[in-house]
Amino acid sequence: MTEVLDQTPQAQAAPPKTGWRRWLLGPGFVRAAWMAPLFFGIGFLIVIGLRSIAHYEPLLNWLIVVTVAGLVTAPLGFLAGIGAFDYWVYYALGYPTRPEDHSGHGARSWKDYFRVNTDHKVIGVQYVVTTIFFFLAGGLMAMIFRAELAKPGMQFLDNQEYNGLISVHASLMIFLFVIPAFAGLANFVIPLMIGAPDMAFPRLNALSFWLLPIAGIIMLSSLAVPGGAFGAGWTGYAPLSVVGTNGNVWFNMGVQWAGASSIMTALNFLVTIITMRAPGMTFWRMPLLVWANFTTSLLVVLATPFIAGSQFFVMFDRLIKTNFFNFHESGYVLGYQHIFWFYSHPAVYIMMLPGFGIASEVISVFSRKPIFGYRLMALSLCAILVLGFSVWAHHMFVSGMANWLRVPMMVTTLLIAVPTGIKVFSWLATTWEGRIHLATPMLFALGFVSMFVIGGLSGIMLGAVPIDIHVSDTYFVVAHIHYVLLGGSLFTIFAGIYYWFPKMTGRMYNERLGKLHFWLTFIGFNLTFFPMHIIGVQGMPRRVSDYDPQFGTWNMIISISSFFLGASFIVFLYNAITSWIRGPLAGANPWHAMTLEWQVSSPPPIFNFDEIPQIVGGPYEYGVPGARHAVFNGAREHELEEARSP
Amino acid sequence: MAAHAEAHHGPPIAHQSSRVDAPTLGMLLFIASEIMLFGSFFTIYFFARVVAGPDQWPPPPFHLPVFVAGINTAILLTSSFTMHWALQAIKRGNRAGMQAGLVLTLALGLTFLLTQIREYSRVGFSPQDGAFGSTFYGLTGLHGAHVFVGLTILTFATIRAFRGHFTAAEHRGVEISGIYWHFVDVMWIVVYTTVYIL
Structure with missing residues (x-):
């Protein structure tokens, strides 16, 4: 797992093979x-x-x-x-390695994106493009089952197909889009932001990307495997996932591959952030995106093994007939939910904290003001990290777990609203009297703040035991999760993609199309998911392919809006592809941002920096006279020499 | 800046911002993740034993070979000392000592693994025998898999040691595989105490 550079004398490497060999x-x-x-x-x-x-x-x-x-x-x-x-x-095996050979580094043509590449910038782009592919796949599945749900009664899907579609939709969106899309953006940006030439373990980084297409293909094919599609819902609760269709095994293994990928990436981020910061880049001078990914990575490293464990148990129960969750052989069925949610509740912060980081970057830059309460922003991330481990059973209020667990879990759940509220108020205070530029990234970041507040409020309601008992497994929960994961994570992912698009591609996206994309998404999203609150409170159950005719009108509205929402991504795709090919050149720093990634050319040079910069101040000192974040171009040596001379 | 970029061919040396070096820190974080994986297996073990458990553990008629496993524990613990010896030897530049220490560690680890497999075939129950059998094989099997991974890493270190790598100044390959091996040993003490003695 560790990659250790060999310092022993290097023998001459074997000459490259030629021809067909x-x-x-x-x-x-x-x-x-x-x-x-x-x-x-x-x-x-x-x-x-x-x-x-x-x-x-x-x-x-x-x-x-x-x-x-x-x-x-x-x-x-x-x-x-x-x-x-x-x-x-x-x-x-002790053969000569070539640490100085950088042939696998950087992209010279588009073909290099289809190779094992050790450049974090190439890997970042690989991640983002791959995850958008799986995002579209998951989105198309949603279109299909929304068409089925448009009218009461069964249209063109049977129950098993419907279950397969909703399960694979959720698992693709969670494991193959939100988590790795954040990892991809962070992969591109973090080494640049902290002034490092690359990640700490570039080959591990390449490997963790290549696990992702494998996980994605396994998850996708779980829809169409002999023995029935994976249809136990993305949570894969035992005993259904043990005795249900064989597609569950594909889900088990898909989760293992995706989980291994994110553990390796997180480990890499942590080591990079701890050991490779530029001189002067103390923890309190790190951009909040770096802070956000630092805390997220800790969550990933510590929590993801638990979902690995839970999926192993389910798989063993099915394949070799063990009895981890077999009630008849004194297995403990609820154990699955405890272990699963001990991962999957921290996982909702894995899916949200990097978005907090992106929002902080974007809002500060486009308000032209220092971020409000920088230290508290960082500390609230740490508070969420710690509290996130203490709330898992709020997903299990109606599962029949021990009753005494309910109230403590409710209290810790509501406590998380405190650090989250600190962040929301800090973003608002950052925009206060700022010179706000409503460019596309900023629109998405502000859209995120407003939508996330709605999702947070329904989250508080769901965290309270009495309300949760009433709306458990209804569309209210579906509305909540989409407000936090679509209005929260997806909006910040788009904010990040638009914000760093000029840095990644060297070209500027079309601002008008970007804004059109935002408004279409924002309106379509609200029209689709807000009514779900209403039918949820009225008692429409989720994960069921048919429903009571009284919900027919709302569902028709929801389905039509969801196609509208789905169509809005065509604008994004068109904008991204055409701008990447022939958009106007962006220049190094189109947003006039202070963080380090904007101080190098777009796209950045192959090893990011010709020399490692010296950090001299905070990253968000916009509008502060004379403030500097970093010093470049020999100024560091110059200052050191001055310090050395008497 | 462009002219400067032409002139230089490698990455600028990254600034080292921590006293811990990257490979060691990476291994420690990996071990933290591994501990959590064991944590999930311990969780299901205690769920099966305490929450859903039968009155007696191990449930009759099964019983565990505490003594044989104890001997096996001693063997694995000894291998931690030989591993430490290998590292201390190369730190003093004693190549032969390192090689001997690594080979001994490998042999002891392999003995442990084979004894464990032998125990599986004679223990008298299978993973299918109730939640007891499942959690027993789950925990010991997960640990066995880690011994296997540790042995693989040590094999690579040994191959390199015999091919003339590692010096008194540069021996991270031994040091880091050693950290992992010690983790495997310590984890076994926890597993042994929980599964066999408690």
């Missing part, structure tokens, strides 16, 4: 195309071998073979094939 044996998709089947065979033999040693009957259980060989070893073979492990294999 290079084509077949060099890292790339050709090698992946034969190594993935090879590793599938190895996995197959492992399963058969172990089963024959243990005298299990029947020897050939295809579900287990597919799980081990198809969902574990074959993806590993694919990763080995594209060259994600090459360096480590050379290192581990």
Whole structure:
């Protein structure tokens, strides 16, 4: 897992292979195309071998073979094939490695985005583009089941298809869009913001990106596997996920791959932020985006193993008939929910804190004012981090868990409103008497603040036991989660994409289309999800493909609005693609921002900085006369020399 | 700036802003994550044993080979000392000592793993035997998997040691695999105490 640069004398590396050998044996998709089947065979033999040693009957259980060989070893073979492990294999076996060879670094043509690339900027773009692909896939699924829900009665889906669509929609949006999209933006920006040439472990970074398409393809294919689509809902509660359709196994493994990816990325962020800050960049001078990802990464590293555990138990219960959640064999069914939510409640902060960071950047820059209460903004992130671990059972008020757990969980849940409220008021105070520029990133950031307040208020209602009992598993919960995850996370992701678009591509997006995108999304979003509060309180249950005719009118409105919302992303796609190809050149610092990523060219040079800058002040001193964040171009050496001379 | 960029071919050296070096910190964070993974397995173990559990644990007619596993624990603990010896040896520049320490650690770790597998075949119950069997195999199996990973890492360190890598000044490859190995050992003490003794 660690990547250790070898300091021992380097022998001359073997000359590169030529001709067809290079084509077949060099890292790339050709090698992946034969190594993935090879590793599938190895996995197959492992399963058969172990089963024959243990005298299990029947020897050939295809579900287990597919799980081990198809969902574990074959993806590993694919990763080995594209060259994600090459360096480590050379290192581990003591062969000469080439630490000075940067051939896998930076993008010279579009093809470099389809290779294992160790440049954090390339990886960041890879992340964002991949996650938008899965976002669109998940969004299309929502369109399909909204069409089904437009009228009462069954239209064109059966129950199992409907369950599959809502389950895969949610798992794609959560595990393949929101979490990795934030990781992608942070991947691009964090090393630049802290004045580092790259991440601490560039190869680990590349590997963690390449786990993501694997996770995504596994999750997508869980819709169409023999033995029934994954339809237990994204929470995958046992015992349904144990005894239900075989698609659950795909979900289990998809979560493992996505989880491994985010743990590795988070570990990388933490090490990068702790060990690679530029001189003078103390923790209290870090931009809030860095703070946000620091706390998020701590959450990921500490919480994600719990969902890994819960999915392992479910998978074992199904595949090798263990009894973790089998009531008849004295297993403990509720244990699943406890373990799952011990991850998944911190996970909602994993899905939100980086958005807080993006909002802080954008609001400060576009209000041309220092962020209000910088230290309290950072400390409230830490408070959310700690409190986030103490509230998981508020998802289980009606599950039949121990009654004494309810009130403590309610109190801690409501307590989280305090640090969150601090953040909301700080953003508002930042805009107070600022010179506000309503460019697209700012529109999305302000849209986020207002929508997140609505989501936060319904969150407080849901955190209170009596209301939660009433609206549990109704559309009120659906409305709440979409106000925080769509109005919250998605809006900040778009704020981030528009804000850093000029930095990532070197070109400016079309401002008019950006604003059009925002207003279409904002209106469509509210028309779609606000009525869900109403029908939720009236008792329309979620996750059911048919409903009482009294909700027909609202559902028709919701479905039509959701198509409107879905169509608004066409504007975004058109804007992003055309601007990337032939938008006007953006220049280094179109927003006149102070943070470090704007002090280098757009897109940034291959190693970010020709020399590491010296940090001399806070990152948000807009409008403060004479304030500087960083000093460049030899000024650091100059100052050091002055300090040295008597 | 552009002319400057032409002239230089590598990344600027990153400023080291912490006393801990990056690979060690990375390993420590990875171990924190691993501890939480064990935490989820302990959680389900105590749910099965305390919350949903039968009156007697282990539920009759099963019983656990506490003594054999105790010997095995001693073997694994010894391997931590040999690992420490290997690291101390290379810190003094004693290459042969490091090689001997690594090989001994590997041998002890392998003995532990094989004993564990032997115990599985003779213990008298399977993962399918109630939540007791599932959680027993879950915890010991998860630990066994970590021993396997630790042995793999140590094998790589050993290969490098015999190929002439590592010096008194640069031995992070041994040091960091050692940190992981110590973690595996300490974790076994917790697992052993919980599963066999408590």
